[in-house]
Amino acid sequence: MHRTYFELVKPGIVAGNLVSLFGGYLLASRGVVDAIHIALVISGVALVIGSGCAANNVIDRDIDRLMERTCTRPMAAGSISIRSALTFACILGLVGFWLLYVATRRIEPLVLMLIGYIVYVGLYSLFLKRRSVHATLVGSISGAIPPVVGYCSVRGTIDTAAVALFVIFGIWQMPHSYAIAMFRWKDYEAACIPILPLVKGRHQAKKRIVLYIAAFLVAALSLAALGYVGNLYISIVLLSGLYWLKTAMVGFTAGDDVRWARRVFAASIAAVVLISVAMAIDAI
Numbered sequence: 001m002h003r004t005y006f007e008l009v010k011p012g013i014v015a016g017n018l019v020s021l022f023g024g025y026l027l028a029s030r031g032v033v034d035a036i037h038i039a040l041v042i043s044g045v046a047l048v049i050g051s052g053c054a055a056n057n058v059i060d061r062d063i064d065r066l067m068e069r070t071c072t073r074p075m076a077a078g079s080i081s082i083r084s085a086l087t088f089a090c091i092l093g094l095v096g097f098w099l100l101y102v103a104t105r106r107i108e109p110l111v112l113m114l115i116g117y118i119v120y121v122g123l124y125s126l127f128l129k130r131r132s133v134h135a136t137l138v139g140s141i142s143g144a145i146p147p148v149v150g151y152c153s154v155r156g157t158i159d160t161a162a163v164a165l166f167v168i169f170g171i172w173q174m175p176h177s178y179a180i181a182m183f184r185w186k187d188y189e190a191a192c193i194p195i196l197p198l199v200k201g202r203h204q205a206k207k208r209i210v211l212y213i214a215a216f217l218v219a220a221l222s223l224a225a226l227g228y229v230g231n232l233y234i235s236i237v238l239l240s241g242l243y244w245l246k247t248a249m250v251g252f253t254a255g256d257d258v259r260w261a262r263r264v265f266a267a268s269i270a271a272v273v274l275i276s277v278a279m280a281i282d283a284i
Helices: 002-008 011-029 035-059 082-104 107-128 135-143 145-155 160-183 185-190 196-200 202-225 231-252 257-281
Strands: none
Touching (some): 002 035, 011 145, 011 160, 011 257, 035 082, 035 145, 082 145, 107 135, 107 145, 135 145, 135 160, 160 185, 160 196, 160 257, 202 231, 202 257, 231 257
């Protein structure tokens, strides 16, 4: 039963968001870390994200049953009741917001996390995911919040670096999500989810992926142009970003779109982890 509740919070998504949170935090702190402070911030954000994921599992339980990769999720499989899952989500959210407040004593991180929660659970999961091709773009807002929260929990303000982080991680999610849709094509088709590759076609999706990766590169380099990071960060962004872009461009001549999309997906993960680490260790 404990494992079932653990799966309900989508630990992979939580862990991925904590990587970017950590990068934003260390960018702001310039390597000076209060162990208790960062532990509270990480715990609070993790619990709020886990709460959102649990709520998403409840909302998506019907379409999750139709997709191979999600049909074994707790709500889809009927392992947990709706009431229990929602109660669990509420407890996680309340404790998470409380821990974040205890850590920061500031309103900005709380407001940012609340916006991210409302966008993910409300706008994305409840309303747009099944209705609009633009759902991915709206959903990217919530995914771009954690690094900004990490940054603001230290600085206590939303400055140009915070805005840059939001843009960087928001753009990153677009090609990342489209790549998933490309290699999980049958799942999205079975659930009738109107994501861009299905609605506009594979070729259009490949073009968008390349354009978004190029935009991601420009946005990521803006942190250096603004004077927040140094040469190590620039080198890592260029190496990982250009590799990701090159991998994406192969798609126009690829014979196997599924294999190609998996490579783009893997490159996206590598890129976001590497730049998160780079901004953490190369802050000026």
